[in-house]
Amino acid sequence: MASDLPHCVQFQNAGKFLGEDWVFRGVDANVPNAQVTAIIGASGSGKTTLLRLINGLYRPDEGDIKVLGEDIPQKNQHLFRRKIGYAVQGAGLFPHMTIESNITKLAKLDGWTQERIQPRLDELLELTGLEIEMKERYPHELSGGQQHRVSLCRALMLEPKLLLLDEPFSAIDAITRNEIQDSFIELQRKLAFSAVLVTHDFREATKLAHYLLVLGDDGVEQQGTLQDLLDNPASSFLQELIETETSA
């Protein structure tokens, strides 16, 4: 079982070539299970690219990736992706669907019965602090913060073991962001899923993540728990970050 594994994602010498250059090469990393891992690094270091290698939106040009203990399948990738939740910056809700459809559409397409969908939907709405009445509304009728909560519900609907978050909270104001981050921590504690989070916000990384991957120019410069990194910053990017954060 995937939950018995120590690592939910394993990168072995992974490299991705985009356009005319390697984004990164030789990435070796083990993402711990049932914890939140943040990918941080300067812009252009390939944080989002690394995330997209995990659910097969990108294919590595060299090396190997194991997700939930298995190779990424070549065929029927949609079935594989349904085991992995996905949320992006700005929520990315489908504007023509109600909140309920946004969250449950894929479960219906996946063959879930209404008896199974209904309690799961109610549970998620409650866990993310959304009101049941909001189900009938359309995304544009919700506040930015509420939309992001819906986006989390949608990502968690199919009970994924692993959640991928691509700068999910960066497009909202500071106060709302804080609240959602708190809800997220709560949610992760209750549901104990693994999550990989891409962020450019070091504070968000330190607040949400148990484990950090620091991407540099060519690949992973350092990885470990927050304490490991603070005690022993190996990259110039990290040193600068820590200095600005502590002096602020």
Place this chain on the structure above:
Amino acid sequence: MKSLVLLILASVLIVVTAIAGCGQKETYVIGSKQHTESHILGELLAQTLETAGYTVDRKFNLGGTKIVFNALEQGDIHAYAEYSGTIQEVILQETRTLTLDEITAALAKLGIQTLEPLGFNNSYAMGIHEDLATETGLSKVSELANYPDLRFYFSHEFLERDDGYPSMRAHYGLPQSADGIEHALALRAIVAREIDVTDLYTTDAEIDHFNLVVLEDDLEFFPKYLAIPIVRSDLPQEVKQLLNVAANALSDTTMAGLNYKVHIEEQPISDVAKEFLATLNVRSTHETTTLFDKLVERTIEHLYLAGIALFAATLVALSISIAVYSIPWLSKPIAYVAGLLQTIPSLALLALMVPLFGIGKLPAIVALFLYSLLPIIRTTVTALSTVDPVLLQVAEGLGYTRTQSLVHVKLPLSMPAIFAGIRISAIICIGTATLAAFIGGGGLGDLIFQGLQLDDTRLILIGAASAALMAIIVELLFEGVEKLIIPGHIAAANKISNEPVVA
């Protein structure tokens, strides 16, 4: 049990064959061109057959000699009245004057038989206004050369044909060039003194009515135009005999009289034909349809033409768009081809369909179909390929298949634009369908063409206004359906769909 089924099948087959057989034996299609005289002659032939118990399908107001003769050759119609001069020049393309026997022999090779001539000679003639004749003293065609500033406007056919204006101009050495005009409009324009010279027929009802003067063909340019019913040789002898009903019964004056009744006294063509048949001891049972019945019938035809064409175009255009929207090297050429189809003038596109599909509703529907493709393809391809890429990436990342992403994300988000395309096509279809009458497709255009032919403004207005009203109603219907199936905020996000197509 098995034998019972077989028995039922066999009897159904027999009944169907019998009905089909009956239909072929008993129904005849009579054609006519787009002028009153041809229409009256067609009506004479049609009512004669009806009185004898046959069913008649009228394909009147067909546009031009070539279209109506091709229809006869291909069997789309069985008979119509043609003129000897036209047969020689336009159909047989013979410059030398042919005798009637020569014409009969030449047509027989094409499977067409000439019946007895009707008696009158409806030749071309040059007409000017009486006042112009008085002012200038013009009385002969050759004298036109002395007045190079006169404005010449001729019917399109007279301008084009070999024995028409180009030859006449050479024959008489005239300096004037000429422009084309619809015949009924030419007569009005000549009375208003907006034009000076036009082509007339010697049996024109308007010559007296509009105070026109026919110039003498002093150098004998115009050939004879004897009216002759021509029929398919394979018609039964009995039918051919019936169609000979008016053999030598119509003199120039009789024919001009019939034309006068229709044009000036505004009697329905069918009544005029019925009245004349009575003088030949044919008691026609034909009942004149009221204008309202005609309007209803033409409206239904119009909706049928536009509806079928639009439905097929929507299906085909959506399928093509969905198949190619993500392949730019394919979707671009397809949009270009569809755009090219749209640049062909609608009348020309309709005429182009005749050699392929004959006359009637089918070629009209095909032409309308081709015309409706572009707006739908263009809006659909654009909409599908410009859906917010973030949403598509989310759908893919969450585990939607390509088809699910198309059905549940791309298509719903493209709906307002697709609807706008279909609406534009619907309006184009309804507008263009008014031209279907040109190739025997029927529809509201039939009223407009008849109105033009009879110089009946009321009929033109009724036809045109009904088509416009239909366009507006369809537009409103689409708006209603759109409101029902597209969430308001999605429609509002798409500007094209909010603009009314009918200005």
